[in-house]
Amino acid sequence: MKKYTLILIAALGLSASTAMADIDYGLEVGIRQQSGDADNGTATKSQMGLQFGATAHFPISGPLHLRTGMLYTQRNLTVEQSPDNKVQMSYLDIPVALMYKFEEYAGVFAGVSLGMNLDKTADVGTVQDVKSPLVPIIIGASFKFAPQLGGTLYYETASGEAAKGLKNYRAVGANLMITFD
Numbered sequence: 001m002k003k004y005t006l007i008l009i010a011a012l013g014l015s016a017s018t019a020m021a022d023i024d025y026g027l028e029v030g031i032r033q034q035s036g037d038a039d040n041g042t043a044t045k046s047q048m049g050l051q052f053g054a055t056a057h058f059p060i061s062g063p064l065h066l067r068t069g070m071l072y073t074q075r076n077l078t079v080e081q082s083p084d085n086k087v088q089m090s091y092l093d094i095p096v097a098l099m100y101k102f103e104e105y106a107g108v109f110a111g112v113s114l115g116m117n118l119d120k121t122a123d124v125g126t127v128q129d130v131k132s133p134l135v136p137i138i139i140g141a142s143f144k145f146a147p148q149l150g151g152t153l154y155y156e157t158a159s160g161e162a163a164k165g166l167k168n169y170r171a172v173g174a175n176l177m178i179t180f181d
Contacts, residue, residue: 026181030175034048039167052175055071089117090120128163
């Protein structure tokens with residue numbers, strides 16, 4: 001009986017490692033430029049933020065892949081008032097996108113990101129009624145310029161209210177990607 005159990009465990013391990021061989025996974029770290037709108041016509045200034053975490057591309061069929069992961073994302077914005085109010089919101093993002101890989105080292109993706117608010121601060125007052133989860137639409141491209149080094153460029157838009165008085169968040173970003181495939 002022990003012999004059959006060991007054979008079954010070995011077979012499952014072999015099939016799991018074969019399936020894992022097709023998955024591209026890695027770490028990403030980068031910067032993003034965030035902008036948005038404020039209610040009552042108040043002007044805003046875009047702000048830089050960070051994004052870092054892990055992503056993976058799972059093959060579905062041929063060149064079609066599922067792109068997902070977990071990313072820490074800063075969504076900062078300055079509301080121009082007297083004095084200026086820098087609003088900082090941090091999220092744990094779980095992107096879910098379809099990726100079309102037109103070759104082994106490059107692909108484009110589109111989907112959504114489920115953003116759960118982790119922290120919110122403001123220089124003046126408090127940030128109220130933060131929408132969590134925030135579900136922005138993401139469009140981007142991922143590519144490698146070396147076997148284990150690449151980049152991701154993306155555009156993100158979240159229409160509607162992000163917090164009380166803040167709406168229509170948009171961002172462009174670039175991440176450095178280190179892969180382990």
